[in-house]
Amino acid sequence: MRFRTSDPRRAARIATVGALALMTGLMTGTGEANDTRVAEAELDYTCESPSGSVPVAVKVAAELPLTANVGTPVRADDVKVSLTLPRSAVSDLPGIDSAFVSGSASVVADVSQRGETTSVPWQGLEIPEGPVPAEGDLELTATGDVPTITPRSSGSIGFALGHLDVGLAFRAAEGEATAPSPAPTPVPSPVSLSCTIDPDRSAELAAVDVPPLAGAPSPGSGDSPDVPGTSRNSTGLSAEPKAQDAPEPEPGKVSVPADCTVMAGPIPQVPKNAHGYMAGYSNVNKLHGAAKFSDPGLLRLNLNTSVSFLSCPTGVKSWLTTDGTLDYHGKPQMPPAKATFLTFGFMPTTAKMELTLEGRVDIGTLGDSAPDPDTKQYKETTTAVALLRIRLYDVDVNGEPLDVGANCRAVRPMELELVGKGSTGTNGPVGYTVKTGGPLTGTSDIPPFAGCGVTEDLDNLLTASVSGKGNFTKMMQSPLCVEDVPANCPEPPKPTPER
Numbered sequence: 001m002r003f004r005t006s007d008p009r010r011a012a013r014i015a016t017v018g019a020l021a022l023m024t025g026l027m028t029g030t031g032e033a034n035d036t037r038v039a040e041a042e043l044d045y046t047c048e049s050p051s052g053s054v055p056v057a058v059k060v061a062a063e064l065p066l067t068a069n070v071g072t073p074v075r076a077d078d079v080k081v082s083l084t085l086p087r088s089a090v091s092d093l094p095g096i097d098s099a100f101v102s103g104s105a106s107v108v109a110d111v112s113q114r115g116e117t118t119s120v121p122w123q124g125l126e127i128p129e130g131p132v133p134a135e136g137d138l139e140l141t142a143t144g145d146v147p148t149i150t151p152r153s154s155g156s157i158g159f160a161l162g163h164l165d166v167g168l169a170f171r172a173a174e175g176e177a178t179a180p181s182p183a184p185t186p187v188p189s190p191v192s193l194s195c196t197i198d199p200d201r202s203a204e205l206a207a208v209d210v211p212p213l214a215g216a217p218s219p220g221s222g223d224s225p226d227v228p229g230t231s232r233n234s235t236g237l238s239a240e241p242k243a244q245d246a247p248e249p250e251p252g253k254v255s256v257p258a259d260c261t262v263m264a265g266p267i268p269q270v271p272k273n274a275h276g277y278m279a280g281y282s283n284v285n286k287l288h289g290a291a292k293f294s295d296p297g298l299l300r301l302n303l304n305t306s307v308s309f310l311s312c313p314t315g316v317k318s319w320l321t322t323d324g325t326l327d328y329h330g331k332p333q334m335p336p337a338k339a340t341f342l343t344f345g346f347m348p349t350t351a352k353m354e355l356t357l358e359g360r361v362d363i364g365t366l367g368d369s370a371p372d373p374d375t376k377q378y379k380e381t382t383t384a385v386a387l388l389r390i391r392l393y394d395v396d397v398n399g400e401p402l403d404v405g406a407n408c409r410a411v412r413p414m415e416l417e418l419v420g421k422g423s424t425g426t427n428g429p430v431g432y433t434v435k436t437g438g439p440l441t442g443t444s445d446i447p448p449f450a451g452c453g454v455t456e457d458l459d460n461l462l463t464a465s466v467s468g469k470g471n472f473t474k475m476m477q478s479p480l481c482v483e484d485v486p487a488n489c490p491e492p493p494k495p496t497p498e499r
Contacts, residue, residue, distance in 0.1 A: 035066045038078075039206035045164055047195040056195055057084040060107065060161055060205060062146075067209045073148035074157065074208055081105050081125055083166065085138040100171050102129035104264025104309055105142035108162035110203070113210075114155045119162065122146040123311075124264045132170070142166075154212035159205040164195040165316050167309030169267055192309060192316045192369035251415055252387040254364040256310060256319055265308025266321065272303040273483040275327075276437060279497045280475035282353075284339070284446070285468050291353050295335035296478070296494045298327040299361070303434070303482060315369055322363040322434060332357040334388075349398075349465075354391040358413045361386045365434060375430075377423035382434055384420075387413035390446065392462065408452035408462065418442040418475060437477040439498065445469045474498060 040061045047054040062076040083105070106123035125142035132138070151157060168191045197203050256262060277296035284291065301324035308319040326332045334355040367380040390410040395402040418440035420432030432438030446469075449462040476495035481488045 036063050036077075037066060037206075038062070039064050039159070041161060041203070041205045043161060043203065044198040044201050045195040046198060047166075047193040054193070055086065056164075056193070058082065058164065062159075062205065064159070064206050065208055067211065068151060068157070070151055070154055070210060070213050073150045075148040076109075076122075076146050076159070079122060079125065079143060079146050081107055081142040081164075083140045083142075085140070087135065087137050099132060100129050101127075101132050101138070101140070101168055102267055103127040103140070103142075103166060103168040104267070105167075106165045106263045106309075106311070108164075109146070109205070110160040110162050111149055112158040112160070113151065114153070120147060120149065121311075124262075126264060127166075127168070140166075140168075151210045154210045157208045157210060159207070160203045161205055162197060162203065164193075164197070165263060165309070165311065166193040166195065167191070167264060167307075167316070167318065168193070169269065169307045171270055192318055194316050194369060252359050252362060252385055252413075254321075254362045254383045254385045254417075256308065256364070257312065257366060260310040260312040260317065260319075260366075262319075263309040263311055263316070265319070266306035267308065268306050269304050271305045271322075272485075274301045274303040274435075274480040275299060276301075276478040276480040276488075276492045277494045278334075278440075278475045278477050279495045280440075280473065281497055281499055282337070282444075282473040283471045284466055285471050287339075287349075287465065289339060290499075291337040291339040292497060293334055293337045293475075294497055295337075297334040299477070300324050300327050301361075301363075301434075301480070303480070310366075317369055318365075318367040320365040320367065322365070324361045324363070326357045326361070349396065351392050351395040354393070355388045356391070358387040358389055363434065371425060372423070375423065375425070375427065377425035377427060377430060379421070379423045380433065382420045382422075382432060382440075384418045384440060386416050388416055389413050390449075392449070392452070392466070402458070403454045404452045404458055404462070405454045408449060408458070410447040410467075411450045412447045414444050414446055416442060416444045416473060418473065420477075432477070435480050435482065437479045437495065440475045440477060441473065443470050443472050446471055 038061055040059065043058045043060065045056045045058050047056055059082040060080070061082075062079045064076055065074060068074045104127055105125040106121055107125070109120045109122050110117050111120050112118075122144075125144040125146075127140050127142045130140075149157065170191070276299050278299055279293050279296040281290040281292055283289070301322055303322050304320050305323060306321045308321075310317045310319050326334055328335050336352045336354050338350065338352050361384060363382060363384045365380055365382045368378050371378050392404060392408045393406065395404050395408075419442055420438055420440040422429060422431030422433045422436075422438060424430075424433060429436040432440060446467045448459070448467045450459050452458040452462045474497075476498055478492045478495045479488045481490060481492045
């Protein structure tokens with residue numbers, strides 16, 4: 001399904017593209033040189049795949065200046081990375097029989113000056129969506145803007161090409177289902193290729209001459225010119241200040257893992273309508289008990305709305321997004337859960353709990369590009385985030401009704417984050433996947449309550465006995481019924497809650 005990275009050290013280096021970019025002197029702006037030429041290089045790469053090595057012919061073209069001045073940004077313009085994947089090598093790719101393909105590419109440019117070399121990621125090169133040929137080789141072209149390099153001293157700047165990552169997303173034509181298989185897949189999984197240049201071929205692209213400034217000392221005999229607000233590294237290329245920390249995740253939204261860098265995306269997909277059921281338990285720590293959602297809730301999803309390709313410390317990964325809602329008699333809710341507890345450790349209390357979704361269910365799936373060496377399965381981790389408002393009603397204390405009223409609610413939504421881990425591969429789905437379901441677990445903080453009580457104020461009582469941090473939740477999701485896929489349709493199985 002996906003390809004593995006043959007050199008984990010290379011994958012780790014690509015995953016630190018942010019730090020590398022700062023160390024190589026990336027600055028905004030364009031070069032000012034008048035004389036340019038189109039530099040071209042034809043290269044042979046090898047991409048490792050589960051079925052073996054895949055040869056990929058690559059042609060890289062970029063417009064570069066013949067000369068540049070010290071302190072002037074140098075940009076490679078009109079960058080094109082053209083790839084030819086032989087049909088015999090890609091015939092086993094999942095989704096190759098789909099109607100359309102799109103994706104992205106990232107290639108490392110090794111930039112050298114005065115005997116020192118640093119690696120600049122040319123990432124986010126877009127492969128626009130186009131038809132998949134019914135036969136013949138698969139030819140793709142990625143284009144996009146790349147960072148500038150600003151020399152701080154004289155000396156020729158050499159550009160050579162290195163590691164290549166490619167992400168492909170396949171989709172069927174609208175209104176058409178994907179080809180049937182023993183385990184039908186409604187939307188083909190994205191494919192990641194991690195490729196190494198063949199060592200017997202030159203990787204050089206071009207060189208840009210940087211003559212010395214009039215009256216400036218020769219390279220190596222003194223400091224190179226400086227620019228306010230920047231620092232310098234050993235190559236004489238300027239470096240920008242340290243990047244700011246990533247922003248905090250938005251409440252109720254799932255975000256790309258903090259230790260991964262987006263190569264490209266999100267690439268919009270045509271989502272599939274899907275639905276399934278959820279049931280489970282949610283602990284209330286202060287009451288030393290759990291609310292049981294034995295009546296399964298209906299989950300309606302837009303399956304696979306976008307795909308991104310990431311460089312992570314452990315290799316290239318795909319990031320699939322899905323969103324959805326709950327549906328209980330037309331309302332975005334879970335069916336009410338009834339629970340009995342011993343309030344304050346000795347008083348039997350029964351209450352119904354209603355969870356209403358605010359906004360949408362937001363889901364992200366991080367998929368490995370390389371199989372586990374032992375199981376040959378592709379691991380994936382799914383994170384689902386939702387904002388849920390809690391309402392309590394029909395409360396009985398020691399057999400006597402406690403009139404909490406119709407508006408006994410938490411003062412703010414509770415953020416529930418559930419995680420499911422699983423894998424796909426030759427052994428079929430194992431553990432949790434969005435399409436096949438399974439266990440999802442997480443914790444949540446129950447906020448204080450307000451609006452509780454009719455003849456007396458019960459806010460403090462409910463807050464003291466229910467609200468608190470770190471309440472464990474375990475939900476079981478059923479396999480999904482997916483549009484155009486007959487399995488589990490029209491009515492998927494209903495799961496049984498598990499502790």
